[in-house]
Amino acid sequence: MSAEVEQKDSGKGKKGKQKKIKTRVDFTPMVDMNMLLITFFMLCTSLSKPQTMEISMPTNDKVADDQTTKVKESQAVTLILDENNKVYYYLGMFKAGDQSLLQETSYAPTGIREMLIKKNSEVVAKINDLKKQKADLKITQEEYIKKASEAKDSKDSPTVIIKATDKSTYKNLVDALDEMQICSISKYVIVPITDGEKALLAAKTGGASAVKN
Numbered sequence: 001m002s003a004e005v006e007q008k009d010s011g012k013g014k015k016g017k018q019k020k021i022k023t024r025v026d027f028t029p030m031v032d033m034n035m036l037l038i039t040f041f042m043l044c045t046s047l048s049k050p051q052t053m054e055i056s057m058p059t060n061d062k063v064a065d066d067q068t069t070k071v072k073e074s075q076a077v078t079l080i081l082d083e084n085n086k087v088y089y090y091l092g093m094f095k096a097g098d099q100s101l102l103q104e105t106s107y108a109p110t111g112i113r114e115m116l117i118k119k120n121s122e123v124v125a126k127i128n129d130l131k132k133q134k135a136d137l138k139i140t141q142e143e144y145i146k147k148a149s150e151a152k153d154s155k156d157s158p159t160v161i162i163k164a165t166d167k168s169t170y171k172n173l174v175d176a177l178d179e180m181q182i183c184s185i186s187k188y189v190i191v192p193i194t195d196g197e198k199a200l201l202a203a204k205t206g207g208a209s210a211v212k213n
Helices: 026-044 063-075 109-119 120-136 141-152 170-180 195-205
Strands: 002-008 019-027 076-082 087-091 102-104 161-166 188-189
Touching: 076 109, 076 170, 087 109, 087 195, 102 109, 109 120, 109 170, 120 141, 161 170, 170 188
Parallel strands: 076 161, 161 188
Antiparallel strands: 002 019, 076 087, 087 102
């Protein structure tokens, strides 16, 4: 950017008369500067990364029968997502023909969330305490992440098995996965619903939608 001063003299040399001065500012170099600034910010600004949801899928590793039974009896929670935003659950092992096993709930805070928080109460309490320590600056963010991960991987934490009927929606699955995060559930899997569960659900609801293949 430069400025030029033009001075004009009448040439008559009269005393007391002010000379006229014209100032012109050249903004042409500012264009180059703006382009440099735009290029700088484009290169230095980090682009927003797409957010992804981590889903724990069932492993192919074989588990001993006694260990499977132990997990199902003490820690397993099975969610069955059905049509019309209905969701059912049962605790422990599946028992064919036992309609009292299947309990209806909802996606409301007083539904799935309340049940899972109660089932995972010890872990939730530890996570809440860690959040308070982090807010009080007693632990760092890195320490919080490490200790929270250790708390969630506790052997006493429940394992949630999510199953969906043909007439449930993608939103139902997303809502169920959201509850896993809210309730600090780290061990959860998505598996197909079994024929026995379809039959039990159909008997429970009085319909045949769950039996559809």
